[in-house]
Amino acid sequence: MSKCKQVFRRARPRRALTGLLCALAALWLPSAAAEVAADAPAVGLEATARSASHAKPPRYKLDYEARFAPEHGSVQVSLTVRQPRNLLREVRFSFDPERYRNFTADGELAVEGTEVRWRPPLEGGRLAFSLTLNHQRRGGAFDSLMEEHWAVFRGDDLFPPATVTAVKGAHSRARLRLSGPDDWVFVSAYPRTGPSSEWFRVDWEDRNFDRPVGWMAAGRLGVRRETIAGRKVAVAGPTGQGVRHLDMLAFLHWNLPKLVEVFPHFPGRLLLVAAGDPMWRGGLSGPHSLYLHADRPLLSGNGTSTLLHELVHVAQAFRARHDEDWIVEGIAEFYTLELMHRSGTISTARRDRGFEKLEQWAERIKGLEGQRSTGARTAKGVTVMRALDAELRRRSDGKHSLDDVARTLAENGVPVSVERLRRASAALAGGPLDALSDKALAEY
Numbered sequence: 001m002s003k004c005k006q007v008f009r010r011a012r013p014r015r016a017l018t019g020l021l022c023a024l025a026a027l028w029l030p031s032a033a034a035e036v037a038a039d040a041p042a043v044g045l046e047a048t049a050r051s052a053s054h055a056k057p058p059r060y061k062l063d064y065e066a067r068f069a070p071e072h073g074s075v076q077v078s079l080t081v082r083q084p085r086n087l088l089r090e091v092r093f094s095f096d097p098e099r100y101r102n103f104t105a106d107g108e109l110a111v112e113g114t115e116v117r118w119r120p121p122l123e124g125g126r127l128a129f130s131l132t133l134n135h136q137r138r139g140g141a142f143d144s145l146m147e148e149h150w151a152v153f154r155g156d157d158l159f160p161p162a163t164v165t166a167v168k169g170a171h172s173r174a175r176l177r178l179s180g181p182d183d184w185v186f187v188s189a190y191p192r193t194g195p196s197s198e199w200f201r202v203d204w205e206d207r208n209f210d211r212p213v214g215w216m217a218a219g220r221l222g223v224r225r226e227t228i229a230g231r232k233v234a235v236a237g238p239t240g241q242g243v244r245h246l247d248m249l250a251f252l253h254w255n256l257p258k259l260v261e262v263f264p265h266f267p268g269r270l271l272l273v274a275a276g277d278p279m280w281r282g283g284l285s286g287p288h289s290l291y292l293h294a295d296r297p298l299l300s301g302n303g304t305s306t307l308l309h310e311l312v313h314v315a316q317a318f319r320a321r322h323d324e325d326w327i328v329e330g331i332a333e334f335y336t337l338e339l340m341h342r343s344g345t346i347s348t349a350r351r352d353r354g355f356e357k358l359e360q361w362a363e364r365i366k367g368l369e370g371q372r373s374t375g376a377r378t379a380k381g382v383t384v385m386r387a388l389d390a391e392l393r394r395r396s397d398g399k400h401s402l403d404d405v406a407r408t409l410a411e412n413g414v415p416v417s418v419e420r421l422r423r424a425s426a427a428l429a430g431g432p433l434d435a436l437s438d439k440a441l442a443e444y
Contacts, residue, residue: 058170060087060124064202064212066131066158068180070148075131077158081124087170088209091118091127093162100160102130133157141280143291150219150238152275154286155188155212164209174202174210178218187223187236188216189271189288206413215273215289224249229257231266237274243294248272248307251298251345255308258339262403263315263410270314272307282306285313303346303354304336312336316410321417323369328416330381331406333358334389358382368444380444387435392428400428 060083067076081088094114103111106125110117118127133153135144144153155176177199178186190200190212202210223236224245233252237243260266271289281293283306290310299305312332320328341351362379389402408424409416422436434440 058084058087058167059173060084060166060170062172062174062202062210064159064174064176066176066178068133068146068151068178068184068218070146070151070181073132073134073146075133075146075158076128077131078126078128079159080126081120083122083124086122087167088120088124088164088172089167090165091120091162092116092164093160095160099132099135100129102128104128131158137280140278142278143280143284145275145279147219147238150217150221150275152215152217152238152273152279152291155214155216159211162209162211166208171208172210174212176200176202176212178216180218184219185221185223186216186218187221187234187271187273188212189214189234189267189269191269214286215271215284215291217273217275226253228252229260229266230268231256231260232269233272234270235272235274237294238276241274241276241294243274243276244298247298248274248292251305251307254343254345255339256311258342259308259311259315259335262335262339262406263312264407265410266315283310285310287317288314290314299340299345302357303340303350304333304358305340308336308339309333312339316406318410318413318416321415324417326368326377326381326384327418327421329374329378330385331402331409333378333382334385334402335406355382355386362444366444368441384435384441384444387440388425388433391433391435392425395429395433404428 060081063078063080063082065078065080069076079091093116095116097114103109103116105118105120105127107121108117108119109127120127133144133146133151134142135157137143144157145151146153175193176188176190178188179198180186188200190202193199193201200212202212204210217236217238220239221236222239222243222245223234225232225234226249227233228249233249233256235243235245235248237245256266267288269288273289273291274294275291276294279291279293281295283290283292283296285291290307290313292307292310296306298307309332312335313328316328316331318328320326337346337351337354340346341348346354358379359382361376362383363376365376365380368377368380368384385402388405392400392402392405405421405424405428408427409420414420418436418441422432425433425436
């Protein structure tokens with residue numbers, strides 16, 4: 001006997017009202033089932049009708065939090081999901097068991113070997129774990145480190161890259177809060193959610209699942225901020241480590257405007273993080289940010305600049321396909337000399353001598369291919385780019401140059417390859433270029 005019939009027998013005076021309620025329920029239940037079907041990744045008639053309604057995409061909220069405890073040498077990390085319904089179904093990521101441990105979560109959690117699989121409850125939940133922030137590169141120097149009074153790290157150190165399963169079309173709305181000792185301050189390239197807010201707003205237009213990435217700093221910091229070439233720039237580093245905030249800002253005043261001319265989509269916000277030993281004695285770029293060792297010269301003896309090289313990587317925002325990293329590194333190193341010449345930082349004679357020194361360095365090895373391009377291989381990449389720039393200018397009567405190729409490669413973030421470099425160059429020159437022929441590249 002149905003529940004509706006039972007109600008009819010117990011309360012006959014309410015028969016008309018109950019019949020109406022049952023009728024409404026019959027109408028509502030099929031629509032609820034259709035909504036569940038529309039949430040599935042497969043696209044059907046219901047999903048098509050939904051997209052045609054111009055409704056806002058469904059959203060779920062992500063709160064990333066990290067509390068730094070230098071006295072214990074650890075960071076307590078958590079991710080809290082809040083959602084109106086089951087939009088975010090599963091989060092999966094790999095981890096280093098020597099750094100990440102003590103996983104706990106609401107919902108279903110599976111930690112097997114170096115893999116985490118978390119299925120939050122229907123309306124959201126919380127995943128938490130402990131992190132040892134310190135990470136050493138080859139040679140013993142650190143690219144992530146927490147000392148007694150400061151920490152330098154990347155968002156990837158706090159929250160590893162993840163793969164998620166979510167309702168098709170669902171987007172996240174994410175924010176990040178960093179906390180620790182009372183006298184610590186926290187800096188990232190992300191804007192605050194409000195003038196005095198503890199939270200940073202994390203928003204990547206090209207991603208449905210937003211996650212904090214890029215360089216960050218925490219602790220007793222010196223921070224200097226300016227607006228340069230329409231970009232909000234901050235230079236941050238631990239106090240007492242000789243971080244040259246004003247020198248770096250001056251260098252950016254000279255050269256960032258010229259870089260933005262080549263890469264007009266350069267990020268609107270930029271964070272430069274600097275620190276001394278035992279951090280790695282070089283430079284490393286990240287999304288909207290970079291790290292530079294405090295002792296690294298802004299201008300090297302051969303006329304190049306590690307700072308400007310990493311800034312070009314921030315502007316490029318692309319990577320190379322397997323064995324073709326020389327393209328990415330060659331473009332970056334080419335522009336360290338070329339942009340400083342355009343800005344008047346170095347003379348024409350010094351720029352030319354810098355290119356000559358790179359050509360001499362390139363002669364030490366044979367071939368361009370390699371998973372990572374450093375030293376002589378990068379120098380070979382510069383010689384290719386210089387030859388390509390000259391040929392483009394000559395064949396287009398000065399209308400096109402390597403600037404146009406670099407802009408094209410940076411447009412969509414697709415991995416760079418020799419073939420893609422050839423296509424972009426040929427489209428400008430009206431045909432294949434000799435500088436990129438198989439014969440020319442084989443001779444390097």
